[in-house]
Amino acid sequence: MDKITHEMRLAKWTTIVRECNNSGLPKKEWCAANEVDNKQFFYWQRRVREEVFQEVKNIVPLETAFAELQAPVCNSAIHTRPDSVLNVGNYTLEINNTISKELLQTLMQVISHAQ
Template sequence: MDKITRQIRIEHWTQIMNECLNSGMNKTEWCRANGISDKQFFYWQRILRKEAFAALTSKELSVITDPADETSPRKISFAEISLPIKQEPVRNGFQPDIIIRKGSVSVEISNSVSAELLSRIGEIFHAE
């Protein structure tokens, strides 16, 4: 079977498979109701699944950039790019012992904070 004939049959059976799926019927019942051989249906289902799997696992993807130019799809290769891990810089050598966040507000506190200041911070967060 040449490529054009195969492509036409694949398109034809893809349409048949979609009609079957959209009907909501059991595949065998749908085949009987539409005069299609079960064996032929499941044969083409297997072929279409293999085609879909091959397309998913392919490293190159065919992309048609202009619908009018469907005869010459372009090949596009993808490469994985790793991004550096974003770390917040330590400011003025201060390393907080605790960070309290509420909404968009963030308060960094050290263990040397006074009880009075800690109480006021608690009141502010409680007031919101």
């Protein structure tokens, strides 16, 4: 098949596949309503997808690159004293002044539901 024939067929198939996709109908229903053979439609769809994949593959190189990232330093040996200690039932909650209001509210809700 020459290049012009291939491009014309591909353009026709692309239009049909887009119409089906934009219809909102299941593909088989759309095919029945538009008198398109199911097998033929799925063949066209596969060919359109293959062509698009080849175009994208030619544009975007398929090279994998890795970047080394430094792991965050976690010094568990540092102990800070809590600014507040709340005893609620069997639970003890040690809190620093840096806690957000939202987190404190969430913790209190969790503790109240756990009792």
